Amino acid sequence: MPKVDIAALEWTGGSSYPEPFRSLVEGRVRKRLGDAGGLKQFGVNLTRLAPGSASAHRHWHENEDEFVYVLEGKVTLVENEGDTVLGPGDAAAFEAGVANGHHLINRGDQDVLYLEIGTRAPRDRGVFPDIDLGFVKDEGGPRFTRGSGDPI
């Protein structure tokens, strides 16, 4: 059955960020719609951000396109060019390899609901311009590193 039973999916929280980088995303929960539907080539998450929470630390991907589409509430997109408020029906796209660190922050007092889509590339590198953190995915698996690429 191709229909995804969204109501039956759990909202899952938590983060694989090493400390002290987890608190920023504590109010982020997701339903993994693409995984539930058996998709392997890209992920589709239905994501809810509580007030004060962010989607991620500001980052960009070397090899993975990303896209967000806002369904409910208002959220601030932060990127190299500054801040932009996105509301329902607004979208943003982040092309792989474009060195523009971005994330979404909920600076309001209501939850925000959005779809986030990202390619699942076999090899990738994530750059976090504001903090001493990096991300690598290769034949050794996915892992966080220091910003230099050194192991944590």
Next chain:
Amino acid sequence: MPKVDIAALEWTGGSSYPEPFRSLVEGRVRKRLGDAGGLKQFGVNLTRLAPGSASAHRHWHENEDEFVYVLEGKVTLVENEGDTVLGPGDAAAFEAGVANGHHLINRGDQDVLYLEIGTRAPRDRGVFPDIDLGFVKDEGGPRFTRGSGDPI
């Protein structure tokens, strides 16, 4: 600027289907959000179906995952297991290589608005179980064929 200026995008209609297969999708128009944002790895379209129109002929892809998320209106998902009505907030996923021909048909009297996401694989084959049509994408470019794979 990663925000996609959706209001500035034109709704584009038309179809590359050979005749006599175009009339089914005459009421389908799209804004190509992913293209507008520079994405190359997957497409994201905001698609509007008028009453009577379908998203496509029933088909499945050998190499490309697909996903739809309904924003407004009600639409019927037709696939091997039968018909399922999808409304706002419903989603469906179509894993690459799963031989389940699917499409959406607007059997109501209101427009339907949805997001459709699909991988852009360098090589693909599309199978249309109900009509004498096929699709191939390879180093020779994308093209429709007869169901047998022979040129049209």
